[in-house]
Amino acid sequence: MTESKKTPARPTLKAVRGTRDLLPDQTPLWNHVEATARALFARYGFGEIRTPIFETTELFARGVGEETDIVSKEMFTWEDRARAASEKAQSLTLRPESTAGVVRAYIEHKLGETGQLQKLYYIGPQFRRERPQRGRYRQFWQIGAEVIGPQSSGSESPLRDAEILEMLASFLDELGIRDWRLELNSVGSSEDRVRYNAALREALQPVKHLLCEDNQRRAETNPLRVLDSKDEADQDLINALPKIADYLGPESAAHFAQVLAALDACGVPYNLNPRLVRGLDYYTRTTFEFTVTTGLGTQNALLGGGRYDGLSEMLGGPKAPGIGFAIGEDRLILTLQAQAEADAAAAQVSSQNTGENPGAPGPASGTWVNGRPKLDAYITPLGVAQNPAALALARELRAAGLTVEVGDGTFKLRKSFDIADTLARHIILLGEDEVSTNIYTLKTFSTGEQIKLPRTELFKHLAS
RNA sequence: GCGGCUAUAGUUCAGUGGCAGAACGCCGCUCUGUGGCAGCGGAUGUCGUGGGUUCGACCCCCACUAGCCGCCCCA
Numbered sequence: 001m002t003e004s005k006k007t008p009a010r011p012t013l014k015a016v017r018g019t020r021d022l023l024p025d026q027t028p029l030w031n032h033v034e035a036t037a038r039a040l041f042a043r044y045g046f047g048e049i050r051t052p053i054f055e056t057t058e059l060f061a062r063g064v065g066e067e068t069d070i071v072s073k074e075m076f077t078w079e080d081r082a083r084a085a086s087e088k089a090q091s092l093t094l095r096p097e098s099t100a101g102v103v104r105a106y107i108e109h110k111l112g113e114t115g116q117l118q119k120l121y122y123i124g125p126q127f128r129r130e131r132p133q134r135g136r137y138r139q140f141w142q143i144g145a146e147v148i149g150p151q152s153s154g155s156e157s158p159l160r161d162a163e164i165l166e167m168l169a170s171f172l173d174e175l176g177i178r179d180w181r182l183e184l185n186s187v188g189s190s191e192d193r194v195r196y197n198a199a200l201r202e203a204l205q206p207v208k209h210l211l212c213e214d215n216q217r218r219a220e221t222n223p224l225r226v227l228d229s230k231d232e233a234d235q236d237l238i239n240a241l242p243k244i245a246d247y248l249g250p251e252s253a254a255h256f257a258q259v260l261a262a263l264d265a266c267g268v269p270y271n272l273n274p275r276l277v278r279g280l281d282y283y284t285r286t287t288f289e290f291t292v293t294t295g296l297g298t299q300n301a302l303l304g305g306g307r308y309d310g311l312s313e314m315l316g317g318p319k320a321p322g323i324g325f326a327i328g329e330d331r332l333i334l335t336l337q338a339q340a341e342a343d344a345a346a347a348q349v350s351s352q353n354t355g356e357n358p359g360a361p362g363p364a365s366g367t368w369v370n371g372r373p374k375l376d377a378y379i380t381p382l383g384v385a386q387n388p389a390a391l392a393l394a395r396e397l398r399a400a401g402l403t404v405e406v407g408d409g410t411f412k413l414r415k416s417f418d419i420a421d422t423l424a425r426h427i428i429l430l431g432e433d434e435v436s437t438n439i440y441t442l443k444t445f446s447t448g449e450q451i452k453l454p455r456t457e458l459f460k461h462l463a464s
Numbered sequence: 465g466c467g468g469c470u471a472u473a474g475u476u477c478a479g480u481g482g483c484a485g486a487a488c489g490c491c492g493c494u495c496u497g498u499g500g501c502a503g504c505g506g507a508u509g510u511c512g513u514g515g516g517u518u519c520g521a522c523c524c525c526c527a528c529u530a531g532c533c534g535c536c537c538c539a
Contacts, residue, residue, distance in 0.1 A: 017530070069537050073465075097539085126539080131465075133533065142539060214536075228537090279538060289539095301539060328539030382497065415491095417499030431497065443498075450498080 018130070018138025029333055030141075034123055036175055037143050037327075041121045044167050046145055049120040051101040053127075057091035063100030063315055065281025067222070070096045074128040076138075094127035097280070099308065099324055100315070102146050107317030117153040117160075121145035123329070134334070135299035141329035144305075148312070148322030156321040158255045161286045161307060162262030164323055168290060168303065169268045171327075177335060180302065182269065183289045185276035186256040187224075188248045190284060190310060196247040197223055203241050210237060227275040243274045252285055259286055282308040286323065295338025296331055303327035376402040376462050377442075378420035382431035384409035389435045393428070402462050421445050426462060 015021055022030060038048070057077050064071050076094040095101055102120055105111075111118050123143045130136060147164065149155035165182065172180045187193060200223040204211075208219045211226070211234050218225040229238060248256065263270055278287050287306035296302070305325025312320035377397065381390035387409045394406045405423055407416050420427040429441040440458050443450040453461060 014530075074537080128538080130537075131535095132531085133535095136538075140539065144539090225537090230535090298534070299538080304539060326539055331539060412495090413497060414495070414499060419499095421500060427499085429497070433497090441497085445500085 016138075018132040020137065020139075026333075029336065030329070033175065033329060033332060033336075034143065037121070037123065037171065040167065040171055040174060041145060044119065044163070046119040046121040049102055049105065049122050050124070051098065051105050051122065052095075053125060054092050054094050055101050055104065057093040059100050059104055059315070060093055060096060063103065063282060063311060064097065068279055068281055070128060070279065074130050076127050076129055096128045097126055097326060098122050098124065098142060098144055099146060099280075099282070099311070099326070102144075102324075103148065103308075103311050103315055103317070103320070103322070106146075106148055106320065107312060107315060111148075112150045112312075112318050112320050115150065115153060117147065117149040117155055119145070119147050133299070134297040135328065135331045137330060142326040143329050143332075144324060144326035146322055146324035148320050148324075150318065150320060155323075156309065158258035158286075159262060161255075161259045161323055162266065162268075164305070164325060165259075165263060165270070165288060166266045166268050168325060168327075169266075172290065172302075175332070175336065176339070177292060177302070177332070178339060179293055181271060181291045183273040183276050183291060184260075184270045185244065185273050185287050186248060186252060186259075186285050187244060187277060187283055187287050187306075188252045188285060192244075192247055192249050192252050193224075193284075196242070196244050199242045199247060200224070200226070207237050210234075224277045227277050238275070245272075245274055255285055278304060278306055282311040282314065284309045288325075292335050294342065295335040299331065301328070302331050302335060373403075375405050375424040377426045377428050378405050378407060378416075378424035379428045379430055380407045380411070380413070380416040380420065381409040382413070382429060386430050386432070386435055390430050393430065393440075397459070397462065400459055400463070402459075428458070 057075070060071055060075065066072070075096055078092060080090045080092050082089040102122065106118060106120075121144065124141065125139050126142050127139055129138055132138060145164070147155060147160050154160070165184075169180075169182065188196065201219070204219045204223055204226065208216055211219065212229075212231045215226050215229050215231060215234055218229070226234075226238060227241070229235075245253075260270070276287055276289060278289075283306040285307040287304075289304045290302045291300045292302050293300065303325055305323070307321070307323040309321040311322065312318060379390045379394055379397075381387050390406050390409070394404045397404045407419065411419070417427065425445060427443050427445070429443070431441075434440050438455050439452050440455065441450065441452055442458060442461065451461075
């Protein structure tokens with residue numbers, strides 16, 4: 001009878017709902033995506049900005065919009081303690097998106113005073129208290145960018161809209177995302193939208209009672225949202241509603257036409273979607289979404305964005321038109337993984353059909369383990385007496401830029417070989433002989449070849 | 465916030481109102497300076513948590529929690 005069985009049950013600690021750990025077999029893909037974004041954005045003249053992951057609640061209330069779902073029911077908000085009697089408690093919130101914070105920083109640091117067009121990008125976690133499902137987490141990552149500046153900097157130019165869209169198309173292409181679709185719309189200026197909203201309400205009035213419950217509610221509270229409905233029975237009625245395109249003022253219409261012309265010139269395909277309305281209040285004129293059909297289930301929006309010509313002023317700043325986007329990094333990763341799985345399945349089928357075995361392609365092949373490249377060498381001390389020499393050798397090899405793991409002198413040789421073959425391309429045996437003579441025994445797994453090498457030759461051999 | 469499905473070994477999953485299972489992985493031995501293969505052996509575990517029904521519950525019922533899928537909404 002041991003006492004271990006008597007250990008009182010204790011609740012297992014777990015990551016909180018909607019959050020998750022990314023383990024080392026996942027992070028290489030994340031780093032690849034982020035590195036691709038950084039390199040690409042740099043070519044377009046973007047610089048990185050890092051803003052706090054929490055801000056005052058007021059920023060999001062004013063920036064994103066009090067009436068939006070995000071602000072009205074999805075924020076992680078808490079009252080910060082007042083530290084002195086004279087100090088008031090402050091309501092703080094984990095950022096549900098980053099545009100508001102970036103524009104706040106633009107205002108706070110008077111970036112508009114430089115007169116320069118600001119091109120800023122960010123990569124980081126966002127927080128929304130929603131019910132988790134595929135492609136939706138309470139802590140999720142966005143890769144986003146903003147182009148903002150005084151009007152004199154050209155921030156209002158349709159060229160900027162097209163450049164952003166073209167950059168996104170290049171980004172998805174470079175990552176190998178297939179079959180993406182760009183949905184594009186213009187929601188007009190805020191004045192245009194007031195007129196359109198009135199027209200929508202008028203058109204909805206006689207048919208409202210025919211719509212589903214959700215849409216009846218939207219028709220009252222926010223008619224634009226009716227356009228977003230997926231309710232099948234309502235589709236015909238919705239398609240018959242007035243189109244925003246017919247309510248754009250001449251300036252908005254001209255702006256949009258120039259965006260389209262530039263996209264055509266770049267050869268970026270798009271789908272005009274008059275029903276694309278987005279959930280954040282600050283959008284004006286150009287709005288867009290890139291969607292995919294693989295891997296995301298019903299959360300098919302990979303990224304979204306739009307122009308926000310009035311946001312800076314809404315936050316008490318100078319007039320600073322801008323346009324930006326946010327890529328759902330989690331969704332991007334899901335899509336890439338789903339594509340890779342589909343490819344692997346297709347490869348399997350085709351190899352069965354041809355009767356050939358093309359070998360396991362990609363990261364599953366012999367030079368990778370768990371998504372990482374195999375190490376250059378695994379050093380096996382033969383007996384604990386050789387442990388110090390093994391670590392010293394590892395230190396030298398690592399200093400020379402080689403990737404090296406060291407075994408433990410207590411491991412049996414068989415086990416050492418097993419581990420080494422799993423992790424590394426070569427095994428270095430370090431017994432008494434090797435340590436005393438400085439002639440090392442090196443075996444290459446791919447060929448089974450085993451040779452003895454002096455120290456300098458060892459470096460050369462491993463580096464090649 | 466609402467609805468559906470699910471929760472058993474490290475992983476993927478079977479399972480029956482009466483002894484807790486498979487595969488893969490892991491550990492050991494065959495094999496103490498030469499691995500991958502093979503053979504043999506072993507440990508896998510509060511059967512998500514708490515309650516109830518029952519002589520007896522991993523199984524049936526209830527609640528909770530979490531996950532997945534969808535709605536709402538969004539990235």
